[in-house]
Amino acid sequence: MAEDRRSLIRWLLGGGFTASVISFLYPAIRFMNPPRIPEAAVNEVSAGRADQLKPNSSTIVRFGNRPVLLIRVAEDEWKAFGAVCTHLNCTVQYRPDGHDIWCACHNGIYDLNGRVVAGPPPRPLEEYAVRIRDGEVVIARRV
Amino acid sequence: MLSAATRRRAANWLDERLGVSAVREFLRHKTVPLHSATIWYYFGGITLFLFVIQVLTGILLLLYYRPTPAEAFESVQFIMTRVEFGWLVRSIHSWAANLMILTAFIHMFSVVFLHAYRRPRELTWLSGIVLLALALAFGFSGYLLPWNEVAYFATKVGADMVASLPGIGPPLARFLRGGEEVGGATLTRFFGFHVAVLPAITTLVLLFHLALVQKHGISVPPKLEAESRRRGLPIPQMPFFPNFFLRELMAWYAALGVLGSLAAIFPWELGVKADPFAPAPAGIRPEWYFLALFYTLKLLPSHVWIIEGELLGLIGFALLAVFWALLPFWATNRQGEIRTRLVTGAGVALLAYLSTFSALGYWR
Numbered sequence: 269m270a271e272d273r274r275s276l277i278r279w280l281l282g283g284g285f286t287a288s289v290i291s292f293l294y295p296a297i298r299f300m301n302p303p304r305i306p307e308a309a310v311n312e313v314s315a316g317r318a319d320q321l322k323p324n325s326s327t328i329v330r331f332g333n334r335p336v337l338l339i340r341v342a343e344d345e346w347k348a349f350g351a352v353c354t355h356l357n358c359t360v361q362y363r364p365d366g367h368d369i370w371c372a373c374h375n376g377i378y379d380l381n382g383r384v385v386a387g388p389p390p391r392p393l394e395e396y397a398v399r400i401r402d403g404e405v406v407i408a409r410r411v
Numbered sequence: 412m413l414s415a416a417t418r419r420r421a422a423n424w425l426d427e428r429l430g431v432s433a434v435r436e437f438l439r440h441k442t443v444p445l446h447s448a449t450i451w452y453y454f455g456g457i458t459l460f461l462f463v464i465q466v467l468t469g470i471l472l473l474l475y476y477r478p479t480p481a482e483a484f485e486s487v488q489f490i491m492t493r494v495e496f497g498w499l500v501r502s503i504h505s506w507a508a509n510l511m512i513l514t515a516f517i518h519m520f521s522v523v524f525l526h527a528y529r530r531p532r533e534l535t536w537l538s539g540i541v542l543l544a545l546a547l548a549f550g551f552s553g554y555l556l557p558w559n560e561v562a563y564f565a566t567k568v569g570a571d572m573v574a575s576l577p578g579i580g581p582p583l584a585r586f587l588r589g590g591e592e593v594g595g596a597t598l599t600r601f602f603g604f605h606v607a608v609l610p611a612i613t614t615l616v617l618l619f620h621l622a623l624v625q626k627h628g629i630s631v632p633p634k635l636e637a638e639s640r641r642r643g644l645p646i647p648q649m650p651f652f653p654n655f656f657l658r659e660l661m662a663w664y665a666a667l668g669v670l671g672s673l674a675a676i677f678p679w680e681l682g683v684k685a686d687p688f689a690p691a692p693a694g695i696r697p698e699w700y701f702l703a704l705f706y707t708l709k710l711l712p713s714h715v716w717i718i719e720g721e722l723l724g725l726i727g728f729a730l731l732a733v734f735w736a737l738l739p740f741w742a743t744n745r746q747g748e749i750r751t752r753l754v755t756g757a758g759v760a761l762l763a764y765l766s767t768f769s770a771l772g773y774w775r
């Protein structure tokens with residue numbers, strides 16, 4: 269009888285203690301999880317005047333909160349890609365002498381269609397549409 | 412000048428309250444084995460010393476450092492250009508961090524090659540491995556704090572590696588970054604880890620590690636032990652206090668000399684402020700102690716069979732780390748004997764891999 273009562277008490281104390289610890293930890297753990305900040309849906313951005321970028325050169329344009337690599341391949345050939353390397357997230361750059369896109373982090377190389385030519389990246393770069401509207405470059409998400 | 416009697420009385424008064432004589436008694440009996448490899452016994456102490464330097468210089472840097480993307484870089488620049496001896500304090504903090512990781516590695520490999528991990532020191536080894544992991548976490552989090560270009564991309568890559576782990580990867584990466592991308596939230600978090608979370612955990616694990624070292628005393632290589640048993644001669648010992656202690660002190664002075672000269676002759680660079688909208692600069696690479704991992708990732712093709720190369724590399728590294736951490740357990744056979752050849756072989760192989768890949772990662 270006394271044994272039973274003792275084990276019941278032990279159980280209650282232990283259970284209460286565990287429950288209280290969980291109730292302390294739960295909010296702390298939730299607190300550590302950063303809240304999701306909704307991204308403003310951007311569908312197109314202006315990248316300035318077309319004559320600001322010489323043929324065979326590039327620039328990085330803010331597209332919402334991500335970088336997009338805009339390349340003026342030739343006089344009227346434009347390309348735009350998400351500048352985030354598909355390997356481990358570095359920002360890529362256009363190489364005018366090689367006519368390719370290079371990621372300095374682990375030597376990943378993409379061609380001007382965004383396809384992986386060499387190095388570790390597993391997937392092609394995301395391509396964006398480029399239009400020239402009254403001498404202004406407009407980059408848009410592809411649908 | 413106090414008379415001898417007064418001093419004795421004061422000492423007794425303190426002893427009654429603090430129990431100093433027990434400590435003195437303990438120190439009198441503590442000895443350190445004396446043999447041709449005794450020199451390796453100093454490296455644990457040097458690592459500890461460098462850790463203390465990190466704490467002290469870290470506290471100094473806290474007086475001026477500001478953990479926001481708008482101010483971090485400028486505040487470090489301010490420390491280095493305007494604050495008196497600021498360049499020196501910051502340079503010492505960076506150099507000592509690197510030297511500490513170096514001496515921790517030397518300490519670890521000397522434990523391996525002298526077979527000091529063996530029973531009953533398995534937990535000493537494991538706590539040492541945890542300390543090494545903590546040191547690397549200190550390095551990784553501290554690297555970002557100046558908010559320069561190289562650190563920004565190194566952190567992006569590191570966080571994305573975490574994200575690529577199956578299952579726990581994405582939530583863990585969100586936790587580390589404080590969001591979906593490396594940015595201000597990451598800087599604030601890393602700062603908190605670097606100056607509060609990691610120091611607290613490290614202090615606890617360090618005390619545990621040191622307590623175990625005290626409890627078990629210093630290990631003697633099995634070969635010497637066997638030889639002394641065969642000859643029936645005890646292994647020569649030197650008293651810990653003052654003999655070993657004074658030598659350790661000399662080693663600390665030597666470490667301080669090396670540290671001071673490196674910090675003064677090669678002040679640690681600050682680089683260019685991070686810009687999330689600039690491409691990763693050419694020649695980008697992480698701190699030297701991540702170079703082997705970095706170079707391995709660089710070599711791996713995008714896909715190996717159906718697995719992505721980076722994932723394969725990470726799994727490989729994780730398995731290697733677990734295998735290494737469990738060393739004391741696979742090092743003994745059923746009869747309880749140490750497989751010295753196997754352990755030495757594994758140690759040499761790991762050392763060779765780490766050094767060649769780090770060198771290749773540095774020069775290529």
Ligand code: FES
Pocket residue numbers: 353354355356357358371372373374375376387388389568
């Ligand atoms: S992040 Fe671009 S190649 Fe690794």
